Amino acid sequence: MKIAKLSGNAEIFHTIQGEGKSSGLPCIFLRLSLCNLHCTWCDTDYTWNWEGTPFSHVNDTQPGYKKFSKEEQILEAGIEYLLEEISKFNCPNLVVTGGEPLMQQKDLAVLLQALREEKIIEHIEIETNGTLMPIADLDLQVDQYNVSPKLTNSGNPDKLRIRPEILDWFARSPKANFKFVCAAPKDLYEIEELIRSFGIPSNKVILMPLGTSIDSLDEREKWLTEICKNKGFRFSDRMHIRLFGNKRGV
Ligand SMILES: Nc1nc2[nH]cc(C(=O)O)c2c(=O)[nH]1
Ligand code: SF4
Numbered sequence: 689m690k691i692a693k694l695s696g697n698a699e700i701f702h703t704i705q706g707e708g709k710s711s712g713l714p715c716i717f718l719r720l721s722l723c724n725l726h727c728t729w730c731d732t733d734y735t736w737n738w739e740g741t742p743f744s745h746v747n748d749t750q751p752g753y754k755k756f757s758k759e760e761q762i763l764e765a766g767i768e769y770l771l772e773e774i775s776k777f778n779c780p781n782l783v784v785t786g787g788e789p790l791m792q793q794k795d796l797a798v799l800l801q802a803l804r805e806e807k808i809i810e811h812i813e814i815e816t817n818g819t820l821m822p823i824a825d826l827d828l829q830v831d832q833y834n835v836s837p838k839l840t841n842s843g844n845p846d847k848l849r850i851r852p853e854i855l856d857w858f859a860r861s862p863k864a865n866f867k868f869v870c871a872a873p874k875d876l877y878e879i880e881e882l883i884r885s886f887g888i889p890s891n892k893v894i895l896m897p898l899g900t901s902i903d904s905l906d907e908r909e910k911w912l913t914e915i916c917k918n919k920g921f922r923f924s925d926r927m928h929i930r931l932f933g934n935k936r937g938v
């Protein structure tokens with residue numbers, strides 16, 4: 689499988705789930721490489737913003753920012769290696785993230801099945817952008833989908849970021865919740881339109897601020913918490929930014 693590479697190893701780490709429905713839960717994170725979207729504010733751009741691609745990113749104007757070499761950022765890892773690495777942490781909860789994990793879902797289904805059979809993992813969450821349909825073998829292994837459909841603020845073309853038949857499926861899955869990344873109060877109109885179009889139950893909606901610094905989270909949380917109170921949506925912080933900072937592997 690293509691795994692994000694961190695200091696020569698697979699990006700697998702033991703931390704506290706910082707976002708969404710399971711915030712606060714101690715979890716092992718496995719970060720897969722590759723994404724089919726290219727959000728301008730993506731904080732894991734080392735999984736997709738390859739040299740030679742035309743995508744723009746908010747960091748383009750930062751001194752020293754350059755696109756990534758696939759070779760340097762991807763670790764090609766087999767199932768045995770991943771089982772071994774994941775079993776080193778004594779934790780039953782796994783979050784698979786990326787990039788977009790469903791891009792490698794055939795291999796992922798095999799890995800997850802083995803993790804359960806060997807009793808290394810009991811609870812499995814997948815972070816997904818909601819543009820790819822889970823195959824049956826994968827769905828069988830997953831306890832929770834943290835679906836994060838991308839809004840206009842992500843800079844992706846509408847046709848790429850909203851795939852109606854896929855969002856329809858997730859809206860009906862009892863395992864799915866929907867986490868929207870909010871940059872400005874006007875994002876609410878778009879979120880409400882998606883909720884209406886796909887019949888997303890409002891108790892499955894979570895609003896989370898965009899931000900990779902405590903200051904930017906604080907600023908957006910002032911209005912976002914009011915929107916959540918008014919509309920009855922669940923609020924999510926990005927707790928790992930406050931606890932550990934904007935770093936990899938935390
Ligand atoms: N602690 C922690 N919680 C997270 N929740 C979602 C994450 C992600 O990068 O997908 C993430 C992450 O990278 N770290
Ligand atoms: S969908 Fe997620 S991983 Fe992909 S570009 Fe957007 S924020 Fe980054």
Ligand SMILES: [Mg+2]
Pocket residue numbers: 731732
């Ligand atoms: Mg992250």
